[in-house]
Amino acid sequence: MAAIDIQNIVKTYGEKKALNGVSLSIEKGELFGLIGPDGAGKTSLMRILVTLLLADSGTAAMSGHDVVTDYKTIRNITGYMPGRFSLYQDLTVEENLNFFATIFGTTIKENYSLIRDIYVQLEPFKDRRAGKLSGGMKQKLALCCALIHRPEILILDEPTTGVDAVSRREFWELLKSYKNEGITTFVSTPYMDEAGLCERIALIQDGHIMDTDSPDEIIRRFPLPLYTVKASPMTEVLHALRSFGQAPQVWIFGQEIHFVASEHDISEDKIRQYLTDKNLKVDKVEIITPGIEDCFLWNMRKS
Amino acid sequence: MKRFIGFVRKEFLHIFRDWRTMSVLFGMPVAQLMLFGYVITNEIKDAPMAIMDPSHDTYSMDITSRLTSSGYFLSERNISNHKEIEPVFREGKVKIAVVFPNNFIQQAQRERKATIQVITDASEPNTANILASYTESVVLKYAMSLQKSSGMGIRIEPKMMYNPTLKGVYLFVPGLIAMLLMLISALMTSITITREKELGNMEILLVSPLKPAQIILGKVLPYFLLSFSSAVLILLTGYFIFGVPIVGSIVLLLAETMLFILMALSLGILISTVTSSQQVAMMISMVALMLPTILLSGFIFPVENMPEVMQWLCKAMPPKYFITIVRGIMLKGNGLDVLWDETLVLSGMTLFLMILSMKKFKKRLA
Amino acid sequence: MEHEKVINSAPVIQVKNMYKRFGSFIANNDLTFDVYKGEIFGFLGANGAGKTTAMRILCGLSSPSSGEIQVAGFDIYKQVGQIKKNIGYMSQKFSLYEDLTVYENMRLFGGIYGLTNKEIKERSANLLQMLGFENARNTLIKDIPLGWRQKLAFSVALIHKPKIVFLDEPTGGVDPMTRRQFWEMIHETAAGGTTIFVTTHYMDEAEYCDRVSIMVDGEIRVMGPPAELIQRFGVENMNEVFIKLARAKSTEL
Numbered sequence: 001m002a003a004i005d006i007q008n009i010v011k012t013y014g015e016k017k018a019l020n021g022v023s024l025s026i027e028k029g030e031l032f033g034l035i036g037p038d039g040a041g042k043t044s045l046m047r048i049l050v051t052l053l054l055a056d057s058g059t060a061a062m063s064g065h066d067v068v069t070d071y072k073t074i075r076n077i078t079g080y081m082p083g084r085f086s087l088y089q090d091l092t093v094e095e096n097l098n099f100f101a102t103i104f105g106t107t108i109k110e111n112y113s114l115i116r117d118i119y120v121q122l123e124p125f126k127d128r129r130a131g132k133l134s135g136g137m138k139q140k141l142a143l144c145c146a147l148i149h150r151p152e153i154l155i156l157d158e159p160t161t162g163v164d165a166v167s168r169r170e171f172w173e174l175l176k177s178y179k180n181e182g183i184t185t186f187v188s189t190p191y192m193d194e195a196g197l198c199e200r201i202a203l204i205q206d207g208h209i210m211d212t213d214s215p216d217e218i219i220r221r222f223p224l225p226l227y228t229v230k231a232s233p234m235t236e237v238l239h240a241l242r243s244f245g246q247a248p249q250v251w252i253f254g255q256e257i258h259f260v261a262s263e264h265d266i267s268e269d270k271i272r273q274y275l276t277d278k279n280l281k282v283d284k285v286e287i288i289t290p291g292i293e294d295c296f297l298w299n300m301r302k303s
Numbered sequence: 304m305k306r307f308i309g310f311v312r313k314e315f316l317h318i319f320r321d322w323r324t325m326s327v328l329f330g331m332p333v334a335q336l337m338l339f340g341y342v343i344t345n346e347i348k349d350a351p352m353a354i355m356d357p358s359h360d361t362y363s364m365d366i367t368s369r370l371t372s373s374g375y376f377l378s379e380r381n382i383s384n385h386k387e388i389e390p391v392f393r394e395g396k397v398k399i400a401v402v403f404p405n406n407f408i409q410q411a412q413r414e415r416k417a418t419i420q421v422i423t424d425a426s427e428p429n430t431a432n433i434l435a436s437y438t439e440s441v442v443l444k445y446a447m448s449l450q451k452s453s454g455m456g457i458r459i460e461p462k463m464m465y466n467p468t469l470k471g472v473y474l475f476v477p478g479l480i481a482m483l484l485m486l487i488s489a490l491m492t493s494i495t496i497t498r499e500k501e502l503g504n505m506e507i508l509l510v511s512p513l514k515p516a517q518i519i520l521g522k523v524l525p526y527f528l529l530s531f532s533s534a535v536l537i538l539l540t541g542y543f544i545f546g547v548p549i550v551g552s553i554v555l556l557l558a559e560t561m562l563f564i565l566m567a568l569s570l571g572i573l574i575s576t577v578t579s580s581q582q583v584a585m586m587i588s589m590v591a592l593m594l595p596t597i598l599l600s601g602f603i604f605p606v607e608n609m610p611e612v613m614q615w616l617c618k619a620m621p622p623k624y625f626i627t628i629v630r631g632i633m634l635k636g637n638g639l640d641v642l643w644d645e646t647l648v649l650s651g652m653t654l655f656l657m658i659l660s661m662k663k664f665k666k667r668l669a
Numbered sequence: 670m671e672h673e674k675v676i677n678s679a680p681v682i683q684v685k686n687m688y689k690r691f692g693s694f695i696a697n698n699d700l701t702f703d704v705y706k707g708e709i710f711g712f713l714g715a716n717g718a719g720k721t722t723a724m725r726i727l728c729g730l731s732s733p734s735s736g737e738i739q740v741a742g743f744d745i746y747k748q749v750g751q752i753k754k755n756i757g758y759m760s761q762k763f764s765l766y767e768d769l770t771v772y773e774n775m776r777l778f779g780g781i782y783g784l785t786n787k788e789i790k791e792r793s794a795n796l797l798q799m800l801g802f803e804n805a806r807n808t809l810i811k812d813i814p815l816g817w818r819q820k821l822a823f824s825v826a827l828i829h830k831p832k833i834v835f836l837d838e839p840t841g842g843v844d845p846m847t848r849r850q851f852w853e854m855i856h857e858t859a860a861g862g863t864t865i866f867v868t869t870h871y872m873d874e875a876e877y878c879d880r881v882s883i884m885v886d887g888e889i890r891v892m893g894p895p896a897e898l899i900q901r902f903g904v905e906n907m908n909e910v911f912i913k914l915a916r917a918k919s920t921e922l
Binding site for chain 1: 305310508513667
């Protein structure tokens with residue numbers, strides 16, 4: 001039995017389709033990432049799973065419990081961190097923890113082993129008001145509150161949004177450690193670079209799952225050779241590459257340009273020659289392995 | 304149960320940590336009462352006065368001249384008939400009328416009991432009070448000087464036009480209780496619930512094993528207790544500082560107060576179910592609750608003088624009934640035998656709002 | 670734009686020994702940097718590192734405690750009005766009025782910056798054409814998809830042809846395609862000589878800048894082109910540069 005089983009979920013707000021037939025199956029103990037930009041439907045899907053929203057059609061089950069009929073059971077076995085969650089700013093770290101422990105009918109001691117790693121980081125500040133913590137610490141405290149009743153399933157809606165790079169890294173390290181505890185973690189993020197930290201991911205755009213697999217497998221499936229080009233001036237290079245063959249996908253990536261070649265006879269040298277002929281200054285042309293972001297763009301192009 | 308207690312404890316922490324909430328809860332009642340009790344009463348000079356002096360003897364003329372020379376009053380006109388009193392007040396020509404009886408001096412000397420009527424315009428209760436007491440002090444001084452020399456007794460009979468037996472601060476206290484309970488109970492609950500929504504904490508609470516009823520009760524219980532103590536504070540301030548009497552049963556008064564608090568809390572929850580931001584909750588509470596409580600409840604403007612449509616509107620306002628009840632108990636000493644119909648209406652409204660707000664409070668978002 | 674070229678052009682923002690204190694707290698500690706014409710300059714730092722404070726000073730919204738600062742050739746102490754006329758601003762949080770149409774927004778902001786009606790008409794037609802949005806001229810902003818809105822907001826910030834545009838976390842959370850279209854617009858604008866000043870704590874936005882500075886605890890810790898910083902720290906991307914810098918600082922809160 002899958003820990004989370006989503007079948008054909010549709011959710012509309014007025015005219016707008018937030019989820020357009022989403023199906024996913026997440027195994028017990030898996031660290032599963034839902035990757036997509038703002039407005040892709042991530043929050044709606046998560047709210048349906050934690051029984052806060054009703055889908056228009058389709059079914060979903062958490063640990064075998066239906067999200068509509070069995071919502072009471074689900075509320076006992078789920079740890080949830082909403083995107084906007086900011087704890088109670090006027091309560092101290094410890095008061096926040098105690099409060100969430102109490103409403104879930106447990107104590108900090110009872111599940112101490114599970115939250116120890118975070119708790120030792122929080123403990124020096126336990127008398128500090130939550131509002132006075134840094135962004136990263138707030139998120140850790142929120143995670144701690146979501147874990148305090150040892151849930152079977154952890155649903156985290158963009159836990160790393162707005163958090164600095166260091167804290168993001170630490171947060172993911174924490175998430176990985178819960179795999180050993182048998183906790184299923186379903187986490188959403190708009191950051192493509194976090195995809196690689198998940199065991200499996202789903203790419204979501206406009207309420208539609210474009211692809212689901214392990215990050216490596218998704219990358220392996222990228223169908224065409226991908227080149228990175230560093231040349232200047234940037235804007236002219238872009239225009240030039242877009243008219244080089246069919247050029248199905250040409251986008252800037254930082255200071256470089258990623259160029260997908262659909263013709264077999266295109267090579268590093270040929271690209272270099274083509275640009276040089278146009279009086280552009282070429283620094284680097286290299287064939288590279290695509291990243292998740294390249295895959296996401298490729299999938300967006302298809303749909 | 305433990306969950307519930309934990310929830311209530313958290314709620315109290317919020318309240319005690321927020322000095323603004325605390326000052327609204329306990330500073331407001333006292334400040335408001337002082338405002339209505341003292342500040343509105345200001346010195347009055349040269350108030351137009353009408354004199355009716357059929358006996359026209361030395362005593363009455365002495366008193367009249369002392370009154371006019373006091374600086375508080377200006378003798379506006381002399382009248383000769385009781386029937387003239389009403390029109391001069393209605394036209395707003397005078398603020399006070401002093402009426403001597405026939406044979407004033409004889410009454411004072413023979414019966415040692417001469418009564419002067421002092422009529423004031425109670426539609427301005429504060430002015431009326433001050434003017435009456437000014438008159439009283441002038442007359443009493445004169446009477447005392449008489450008594451020393453010849454042992455005469457002169458009494459003052461204050462009388463209010465339009466709203467007899469009214470005393471400013473007495474009337475304000477019940478209205479003030481209604482207003483403040485509305486403010487604390489409805490406004491504060493609606494804000495505290497929408498705050499949880501705004502911060503995203505409501506999602507967590509809903510997803511927790513807490514039942515919606517527990518969330519509501521946990522939010523409401525602290526405010527119930529605080530509103531109640533605030534009401535008691537107003538009563539105490541009124542009683543000890545302004546001498547507002549509580550003629551009727553205190554137990555009944557407190558019970559009715561609780562009923563009204565319940566009503567206001569339900570309203571607060573109802574408001575919070577239809578809004579998702581603290582600002583909107585505040586606006587709705589202010590416009591939809593505070594203004595009617597002040598304007599359409601008889602607190603400041605007597606309901607009887609309003610156009611019929613407004614009177615109907617007033618009848619839909621819970622504070623109107625509460626103010627009537629509190630005035631009845633405090634000032635007239637009425638019991639449930641007199642106030643049962645108001646109590647019944649208020650109970651009905653409370654029950655209706657409670658059920659409606661519980662129904663509207665959803666176990667899911669949106 | 671290439672780094673060498675950048676340095677050869679004239680500076681449009683000059684900051685020398687800028688301090689900003691709030692009581693005993695030093696939000697900006699001795700900042701010194703230049704930003705050049707046509708440069709895309711990334712002003713990075715974690716939340717609370719002091720970058721918003723500094724940006725507010727450069728926009729003329731608050732004054733520094735001390736330091737010599739010139740923006741668009743005007744003095745920050747005496748010519749705030751001139752500075753405001755020569756800069757544009759766009760943030761992801763606030764962009765455009767949702768209940769106004771595209772053109773109404775352009776007319777509004779054009780009016781604010783003192784453009785004549787004729788200028789507004791010409792300029793907005795021009796911007797819409799560049800975006801390929803001619804058909805959306807009379808559409809309400811709220812009916813326009815999020816990605817498009819962002820591009821429109823950027824265009825509106827350019828309506829008075831400012832010398833410098835300040836962008837506050839412009840592409841956080843948007844989809845990869847929109848983000849790239851947006852950065853293409855920024856590159857084109859910069860190529861036309863407008864300076865782009867980006868503040869962000871999203872390190873992946875940083876990689877699109879010609880040059881970045883990273884603030885830690887009110888100080889500029891490092892400055893240079895992203896590729897150079899990545900090389901200097903011996904890491905893979907800007908994210909790791911940032912992590913190294915922050916970890917070096919300490920492990921406190």
